[in-house]
Amino acid sequence: MSADHRHASSHLDRLLRSRNQEQLSAQLAPKLTELPPKVPGGAHVSEETLERRWQLVTRDLQGRENLLDAQTLAQAEHYQHNVENFIGTVKVPVGLAGPLRVNGLFAQGDYYLPLATTEAALVASYSRGAQLISEAGGCTAVLLNEGVSRAPGFAFRSVTECGRFVVWATEQLEELRRRAESTTRHGKLVDLRITIEGNHVYLNFEFTTGDASGQNMVTLATESICAYIEEHSPVRPQYFFVEANLSGDKKASAQSFLLVRGKKVSAEALLTAELVAKRLHTTPEHMVNYWRMSALGGVLSGTLGVHGHYANGLAALYLATGQDVACVAESAVGVTRFEVTGAGELYACVTLPNIMVGSVGGGTGLPSQRACLEILGLAGTGKAQALAEVCAGLCLAGELSIIGALCSGDFSRAHRLLARGKKGTKTETATDA
Amino acid sequence: MSADHRHASSHLDRLLRSRNQEQLSAQLAPKLTELPPKVPGGAHVSEETLERRWQLVTRDLQGRENLLDAQTLAQAEHYQHNVENFIGTVKVPVGLAGPLRVNGLFAQGDYYLPLATTEAALVASYSRGAQLISEAGGCTAVLLNEGVSRAPGFAFRSVTECGRFVVWATEQLEELRRRAESTTRHGKLVDLRITIEGNHVYLNFEFTTGDASGQNMVTLATESICAYIEEHSPVRPQYFFVEANLSGDKKASAQSFLLVRGKKVSAEALLTAELVAKRLHTTPEHMVNYWRMSALGGVLSGTLGVHGHYANGLAALYLATGQDVACVAESAVGVTRFEVTGAGELYACVTLPNIMVGSVGGGTGLPSQRACLEILGLAGTGKAQALAEVCAGLCLAGELSIIGALCSGDFSRAHRLLARGKKGTKTETATDA
Amino acid sequence: MSADHRHASSHLDRLLRSRNQEQLSAQLAPKLTELPPKVPGGAHVSEETLERRWQLVTRDLQGRENLLDAQTLAQAEHYQHNVENFIGTVKVPVGLAGPLRVNGLFAQGDYYLPLATTEAALVASYSRGAQLISEAGGCTAVLLNEGVSRAPGFAFRSVTECGRFVVWATEQLEELRRRAESTTRHGKLVDLRITIEGNHVYLNFEFTTGDASGQNMVTLATESICAYIEEHSPVRPQYFFVEANLSGDKKASAQSFLLVRGKKVSAEALLTAELVAKRLHTTPEHMVNYWRMSALGGVLSGTLGVHGHYANGLAALYLATGQDVACVAESAVGVTRFEVTGAGELYACVTLPNIMVGSVGGGTGLPSQRACLEILGLAGTGKAQALAEVCAGLCLAGELSIIGALCSGDFSRAHRLLARGKKGTKTETATDA
């Protein structure tokens, strides 16, 4: 987060142009004047609380209507367990991409993908990639691993105490499992990793979570484990926390990339040179030129893994299907690889070790999100694994389309046409970044 | 993305339980059977194209109604430049957090924050943090730097050619600037960084982008630069790409964290021990215990920077205000620091070097998103910098609230109560991760 | 590796000052003129081969004498299995630091540490830290984990083939273990981690290696595994490599930091405020101020872990004791933590997950290296684990001393005095970076 001194100077000059340092300091100082009211009402929804909340922020009925439209008002109670201080809904446009043929362990068939985004060209680009893959017989997509963790941390007086604690805790594993699994029908404690750093111990409990994304499930299970530890441990920590920031929750981390968090999925496709020429207007060789330079571009910029823009597709699909969109921060890591085969075809694959999706729980039951899952045929029990495989296929589609566009020079043209509303734009030209 | 051999085995066992390897292989193979139709129509919206798209995916009128409600249908043309293959809108519930008092260079006053999320407890937790900060006189929030980049890559025959190219390109900087700035009213080319890796050269052009987030703006400007280079360079690259994946776009990268991408903002607050006790039911010392252990938890899990859960707040505010929510992948990095001062107060700060927000462009003009910006008083020209400062304040609120909850043992209680719909939940108890 | 365009320009200007671009290009071009002779003789040592090699490089008898002194000549045969094309020895001065009291699982007692370095102030600084720790009763040091890996990579045609291969390979684990362990008396195959990336599989075999550092041992064992796989695998890879760069050998990697490579060790000490004042001329509180700022300095510069300068001590001890000094690249990562306890003491700990040391094999048997191990009392069988604990204690000593020096303002003074040969320097003042 460093800045060249010239940037810093010119930034400061701009700031001080219209005010002196004393004015600036005053502006930045805390102010103990009276505060406006807190937002009332918590999770409860009623016409009266809605009214009171809106009174706080605007008298602009048009704005209010845009958030609190008739349908939203009618469905307000649906949102009660998903948000507090409810005032309406934000509407994110959904475009349909596809079809995307997926030959997966769990996903099978041709999917139309509902993508929610406000970024022009995104749906067109992913749709182009999906159709290209489908023309080649579809992508193979496989769920390779699963697991979500919580990581309580325990502070002891010495590393010697840590050792004694770990001896005890590993002996208790079956009892910890019983406690954890008593809090959930679907969660299973499948592993435990142990980190000792000086006189600190972090226990990383890993769970499978059925069809739910599962972050809350593992929190409650781990809380139950911690209660048992607190009561029974022969060596008492000075303090402990149910999550000590070692689980990788909601952020890109080397740990989640190197191991797994959520679902690890891989998707691959094999495209003939003819198909690459016809649909992407370039060659497998040139796409590999791009891949090589961009993979090193990723390395040179210090990303986790190397890929183009997984976040675009994942955010759009997570959003449409009621996933926790904050998880895009952790999910958008992985490895894209393009090769030319001995037969001159383009082999393309993506591998994402950190997909966080569920087909139940979270926002998946809300009306419009549920409708999107139903478009996919992936609503409800038994569908989370297929959904993860579809995510991988979607990312593969996105990588193929954008790299194709960068290779043929269509990249910026699509933005120019779609984002600025020019006429004559067709789906096939589009791309996004 | 590695798995212990025991995990791998048991995962494979599960997969092979209901089918043998040949069945699996068949399932995973490409299939050249006929494909269903492509999604018709591109960016254009009309009743007829809407109808044709919906015919592809469902006959369930209820699902359709949930995406394509009356208001969405009436406002359909608004979405034409933001999405292709439009079929409706997904509705994300918005909760109001605050007030959050911000004493910024650009943001000044008390903000009610519209947060769009489907995750229970998130709004309650951020609201609690915002109110806490406000009781202490507000947070100081400062925009410290700005800039968005594009990074074309050029492949030459030798490092010698690279050197000759760089000599020429740096001499042309004024002309490149002219070309770039001819494509945009608001974008300014403010810097150029050069990377030579063997016979490859990456040019990282950095722009300021006015009140827009600016990714498209810098793409078009860079395309214009590349056209000039292609025409005039005395040494011709074997090939080049307008973006070679060195800009950090849409992914967490060490480069964006170490330098800046978008807007770098910092926010800080000073809380008395009394206030910490009253609102968070803990002490500054114990919050620093948590900070220390969790900062090292971040280090031990290999995150960029150290923080708790910026992604939660950023995704919710980006979504509500029409930002590109895929950018959460890059924005959710930074440093949280808590200290006890000599006077026994809690000093808390967050610094985020990669906030990608605009107050114009992208999704900011859509009806409900615009309404959220208006609730903030930050719609339209001249507001992007204040919006970035509000983001920093929001992240600070979230860190204080969640760490308070983890210190007092309220963390999982809030999830239990809010997510599972128990009675009697009040705003003050909540938290989220 | 990027450069600001101003730097690039001024660097290029300097280069072109004395020559033009054509001259430069000529200078940089390949030249097919006749080559001087290859270095003769391989691993063999005789007076005649020594003479022939020296004839190639110099007639300066003084220089030759400095490398090929009488003792070296007399001991020349000792070096035959440690180097090829032998011409003499480089002499690195050894200073003695300590005593360092270590209360370890394996190391017990007071150690005088032979440190080989050419950097002034290094030995003095580590010695000061060692003595400080010893005055406090010594450091607790514990070996927390062990393991060295090799990672062959296999390229298949599809991810489906990868799955079939992994099913087979995990079933063969016992046979693979038998093969591996048939090549070595001391190596044990203790784990296997599997990484599938598209149609590539990496198998990460982890071994314990007795008292040897073990890199060669695991190479030979893995080669034997690969021969078995090549012969018996039901699905044939397109190609494979015995090491596909996933083992972390000879470089800092998140993987080695997040898991373990070689030996993981932690050391801690508790120092009273009196002792800190007396020996370091500062306070525990101020050392924690430094720790906090420097830990974030590490985070802000993107290091693996957070620490000050482990490389200094490790390189000096590795060198003195015949370890592979290239492994400093991987070993110099970890976490330093300083805290003030409730009783006002300084708690200090270091944790290093990647110590690569042996007490047999490699250079440990060479005359002077063996003598250094004997000074430590750690030569030969059964001593490697203690040696790793001593490494941790040494790093702790170095962190305490340098941070003490930075806190009291002695940091640069020591350099000034020792490196420039001023009079009156005492051991106690010194530090190094």
Added chain:
Amino acid sequence: MSADHRHASSHLDRLLRSRNQEQLSAQLAPKLTELPPKVPGGAHVSEETLERRWQLVTRDLQGRENLLDAQTLAQAEHYQHNVENFIGTVKVPVGLAGPLRVNGLFAQGDYYLPLATTEAALVASYSRGAQLISEAGGCTAVLLNEGVSRAPGFAFRSVTECGRFVVWATEQLEELRRRAESTTRHGKLVDLRITIEGNHVYLNFEFTTGDASGQNMVTLATESICAYIEEHSPVRPQYFFVEANLSGDKKASAQSFLLVRGKKVSAEALLTAELVAKRLHTTPEHMVNYWRMSALGGVLSGTLGVHGHYANGLAALYLATGQDVACVAESAVGVTRFEVTGAGELYACVTLPNIMVGSVGGGTGLPSQRACLEILGLAGTGKAQALAEVCAGLCLAGELSIIGALCSGDFSRAHRLLARGKKGTKTETATDA
């Protein structure tokens, strides 16, 4: 640094096999029994101090003779400014590799490379690579950038104070430069980068350091800057440190990799398929297969950059030539790239942004180290830049040789033969890792 619970359990079981927890705890506890004497004498060397030091550690005259041989004793005064508590020298065998033809900006001609190592096969492998490059006309090697930094950190009360400080400090830049450059004849302050993190400011001063590696030089210059700041700053920090761990000194960091530290150098070579077949017994295509899989292996293990084993060659050359071998921790990062050209040749390049070498200062003046520099023809003033280019060429040689060996199956054979002392080993077969 986490461990699977099974590993942790079995490790703990082993530890507790021969002793119980109480015995273990006693063993690990601090012990306040009397300490043996401190090492006497500081930097001073005399027969008497040598005698007193040796009395502390051994009566074994043979061991002593191996460290304190006649030549070392005769040259003892040479070591006075490079080490404290001197007791002798450790002898590291030096092998000669080459010739390596370098076509550089600064390095020109055919170099015989003295490499100090105790690892069998290393010299043979690098020598093979060097000869291969030379047969192809040599490598092009270019110094692309230079600079070494120190990073003092300043703690203020608020981010507002930080801003005021930075305004002042950037205005003082010329004065700071004057102060800095008054402490050194060779150092030049060439840039300043500024990092604000909450109420902390880090100033990263970047210097060029002439022919010295320069770490001490920049410390003294920065100390002088800090003294000026302390005296004149209008806003007084609560505390500051002359180095706050943001310079990247002695450790691999994303910052040093993304920007530059020391010297950035790149080397490249173009090899015909014939030469690859003749000398490496493989094809350019297969070497690119390895490169691709190993580059992703690096990515999958989370290294900075992607390469094979730079540390081996760098450690050996740094050691032989009196460089600070602890710097291998930072230097051994970079990017290796292999491609097949349109004409079927192998293009190979390495780029290292963090080479820390000098031709004066540090250990470069010691007798045997100086002799090694003279073998290279790179001793003394005006040679540091050429030495950095030679480092790049050496790393390229090592990458070519090891990848060749891994491709042809010679990798482990070389180890088997050389390390275990088998007959018939020739230089050409060897490799190392």
